[in-house]
Amino acid sequence: MGFIATKEHRRFCEFATAVRKEATIGICHGDAGVGKTQSASRYAHWNTLGPFITEWGRRTDDDLKYYAAANRTRTVFYTPEVMPRHREIMRDIDLLRTRLGVCVDEHRRAAGSGTGKGGTSDLRRWTELLIIDEAERLTPTILEILRDLHDRQQVPILFIGMPGIDKRFAHYPQLYSRLGFSHQYRTLGREELLFVLGRYWKQLGLSLDPEDFTDAQAIATIERITRGNFRLLERLFPQISRVLKINQLQSITDDVVEAAASILVIGN
Numbered sequence: 001m002g003f004i005a006t007k008e009h010r011r012f013c014e015f016a017t018a019v020r021k022e023a024t025i026g027i028c029h030g031d032a033g034v035g036k037t038q039s040a041s042r043y044a045h046w047n048t049l050g051p052f053i054t055e056w057g058r059r060t061d062d063d064l065k066y067y068a069a070a071n072r073t074r075t076v077f078y079t080p081e082v083m084p085r086h087r088e089i090m091r092d093i094d095l096l097r098t099r100l101g102v103c104v105d106e107h108r109r110a111a112g113s114g115t116g117k118g119g120t121s122d123l124r125r126w127t128e129l130l131i132i133d134e135a136e137r138l139t140p141t142i143l144e145i146l147r148d149l150h151d152r153q154q155v156p157i158l159f160i161g162m163p164g165i166d167k168r169f170a171h172y173p174q175l176y177s178r179l180g181f182s183h184q185y186r187t188l189g190r191e192e193l194l195f196v197l198g199r200y201w202k203q204l205g206l207s208l209d210p211e212d213f214t215d216a217q218a219i220a221t222i223e224r225i226t227r228g229n230f231r232l233l234e235r236l237f238p239q240i241s242r243v244l245k246i247n248q249l250q251s252i253t254d255d256v257v258e259a260a261a262s263i264l265v266i267g268n
Contacts, residue, residue, distance in 0.1 A: 006035070006196070008188070008192075009035065009038075012028065016129065019129065020128050020129040022180050023154050023155075024178065024179070025147075025157045025178050025180060026156075026157070026179065027166050027169065027179060027181075028160045028161075029160075029164070029165050029182070031163060033231030034230055036133075036185045039185070043131070044077040045073045048069050049066060049070055049073070066103060070100050070107065074100070074104060074129070076129070076131065078093055079134050080132065080142075082137060084139070084142065086139065086145055090142075097123075097124040097130070101127065124153070130157045133160045134160070135165055136168070143169075144172070146175075163184075187227060187230075189228065193219075194208075194219070197219060200233070203237075204237075204241055215252070221254040221258060225257065232264075235264055236261060237260075239261070240256060240257060240260040
């Protein structure tokens with residue numbers, strides 16, 4: 001199933017745009033699996049741009065669509081490795097910003113508004129937002145370097161992490177004093193959950209009716225098991241499809257949901 005633009009995703013986009021426009025530093029925090037990374041990647045068009053910028057092969061005429069996407073987003077999405085080294089992180093970020101800048105510059109040149117002049121620093125300036133996922137992996141040294149990057153080059157930075165990351169950042173006064181926005185990414189609400197479940201039911205060739213007793217029981221069981229967690233929903237429904245197929249069933253019941261959930265490892 002494709003990406004679903006939920007209310008939380010729209011709120012994230014508004015938050016990211018505010019960080020970008022105010023040229024400040026922001027924090028997005030929320031439980032694992034609620035959709036933070038997916039929203040950030042979507043905002044940055046990184047599912048399209050990421051592989052293109054990372055592989056960075058020979059230029060072809062097909063690259064124009066990537067240049068256009070880079071010009072629209074002007075955002076770098078970066079996930080540091082576990083136990084990262086600060087030199088490697090800054091080298092990676094610098095490389096991504098430069099390549100994004102090349103794409104933007106090429107788009108502007110094709111549109112007749114680019115000059116095609118300038119070196120690496122001019123190309124890096126096209127990055128209007130730097131999103132860093134898994135921010136709890138960052139060491140104090142890296143955080144200080146990123147804070148300095150923000151100060152010197154006015155690069156807006158958005159950190160994404162688990163609950164409590166805002167309290168961790170409070171231990172670094174120089175960084176914390178520059179925070180402009182904080183956003184909590186919440187789980188799916190009742191109405192959004194029903195909307196998402198309707199898409200899943202349709203994908204399985206079924207029709208969801210919350211007023212139907214069997215469907216209502218299944219919905220209640222899914223809500224209890226997943227608690228509105230997007231990642232758990234994504235893991236649960238392939239198993240529901242499997243249970244339906246093995247048992248040659250035509251409807252999703254609470255027993256089917258329980259059987260599917262029993263296969264998964266679901267934390268508290």
